[in-house]
Structure formats: C-alpha cells, structure tokens
Amino acid sequence: MKCNEIRELMPDLAAGLNAVTPEMKTHLDSCAECAGKLEAFRQTMSLLDEWQAPEPSPYFDVRLRARLREELQKQASGFLQWLRRPALAISFAVLMVVSVTLVRFTGSGSKHGPQQIASVPAEPGTAVGDLQALDKNHDLYSDFDVLDDLTVQQDVTANP
Amino acid sequence: MHKYQQMDYRQIADVLKLSESATKSLLFRAYETLREQLKEFI
Numbered sequence: 685m686k687c688n689e690i691r692e693l694m695p696d697l698a699a700g701l702n703a704v705t706p707e708m709k710t711h712l713d714s715c716a717e718c719a720g721k722l723e724a725f726r727q728t729m730s731l732l733d734e735w736q737a738p739e740p741s742p743y744f745d746v747r748l749r750a751r752l753r754e755e756l757q758k759q760a761s762g763f764l765q766w767l768r769r770p771a772l773a774i775s776f777a778v779l780m781v782v783s784v785t786l787v788r789f790t791g792s793g794s795k796h797g798p799q800q801i802a803s804v805p806a807e808p809g810t811a812v813g814d815l816q817a818l819d820k821n822h823d824l825y826s827d828f829d830v831l832d833d834l835t836v837q838q839d840v841t842a843n844p
Numbered sequence: 845m846h847k848y849q850q851m852d853y854r855q856i857a858d859v860l861k862l863s864e865s866a867t868k869s870l871l872f873r874a875y876e877t878l879r880e881q882l883k884e885f886i
Contacts, residue, residue: 692868695846695875727886728879732847 685711690718698725846871 685707696702704712712719806812818825845851845859857867879886 691872695868695871696852698875699847699850701850701852724879724886725875728875728882729847731882731886732878 687711687715687718690715691721694722694725697722698729700729 690708690711693702693708697704697708712722806816808814808817845856851859853864853867853871856862856871857864860867860870862870
C-alpha cells in the first residue's frame with residue numbers, strides 16, 4: 685500500500701469508521717511519516733469529541749425576542765405608517781383627486797390658448813395677417829390651379 | 845458531515861456535488877487544517 689492510498693483513508697481510520705487492515709498496519713509500521721500523521725489525526729478527532737459547544741445564556745432567548753419586538757415596532761412606525769390611519773388616507777385621496785382635476789382643467793385651458801390668439805385679426809400686410817388671409821381663403825386659392833390649365837387666348841378682341 | 849453525521853465519502857460527494865476523489869482530498873486537507881489550528885490544544 686502506498687502513502688497516498690492510506691492518507692485518503694486516514695479520516696475514516698481516525699474517526700473509527702474503518703478498522704486498520706493488516707495491509708495498512710504493515711505500511712504504518714514501515715512508514716513513520718504516515719504513522720505520525722495518523723496519530724495526529726486521532727488526537728484531533730479526540731479533541732473534537734471532547735469539545736462541547738457552549739450553551740447560550742438563559743437570557744439569550746428573552747433578549748432576542750425583545751429585540752425582535754423592538755424592530756417590528758420600529759418598522760410599524762416608519763414610512764407609510766400614517767397611510768394606515770383612515771382620516772389621513774381619505775384626506776390624501778381627496779387632495780390627489782383635486783390636484784388631478786386642477787391639472788386637467790389647466791391643461792385643457794392652455795390647449796385653447798393658441799386658437800384664441802389665431803382668431804384675433806392681424807393687420808393686413810404683416811406676416812401674420814398674410815398667413816391668416818391664406819388660411820381663411822384656402823378653398824379659394826386651391827381653385828387657382830385650374831387657371832393654369834386654361835389656354836391663353838392670344839387675341840382677346842378676335843373672339844369676345 | 846464526516847465527523848458528526850458519520851456520512852461516508854459517497855454521501856458527502858453527493859451533497860457537495862463533487863467527485864468522490866475530490867471529496868477525499870478536500871476532507872483530508874480540511875482535517876489537516878483543523879489539526880494545524882488546534883495543535884496548541886492537543
């Protein structure tokens with residue numbers, strides 16, 4: 685048996701899960717390093733067997749529960765807690781409805797603004813006045829294209 | 845798992861999703877590290 689093979693089995697040997705076979709014993713007798721390692725493993729295992737996990741203080745549970753209650757109360761009195769009160773929640777809802785209504789009315793009023801400005805007659809000859817005239821007489825000016833299709837009569841007096 | 849739950853290499857390898865040889869190697873190194881850490885108490 686080789687050193688690598690026996691070292692793989694050392695945790696089981698030291699923990700007592702496997703017994704030392706004659707083949708292993710032969711190797712351990714001839715290899716001081718493996719024998720020393722196995723002995724060290726056994727000592728580590730026995731130390732782990734002796735070790736006792738410390739029990740928590742009897743007041744630990746009491747203190748833990750108290751802290752949990754404190755944290756729960758902190759969260760409850762925190763953000764959005766005021767919304768749980770009905771009067772405040774209703775007030776908030778009414779305020780939101782009034783705000784939305786005001787915003788909508790103000791928004792629709794601003795939509796009519798440009799139309800009212802456009803309906804104010806501008807002085808003729810100005811740029812605004814010309815644009816308003818074009819807009820007002822759009823139907824009339826659109827028919828002007830028909831005139832382009834007419835043939836020009838050279839002698840007006842020949843055929844009145 | 846090995847020491848306190850007496851699980852064998854195959855079971856530990858399944859839990860850790862490792863090969864059996866990797867588990868053996870890791871376990872050996874873990875015990876070595878533990879021995880180094882605890883040598884002043886031995």
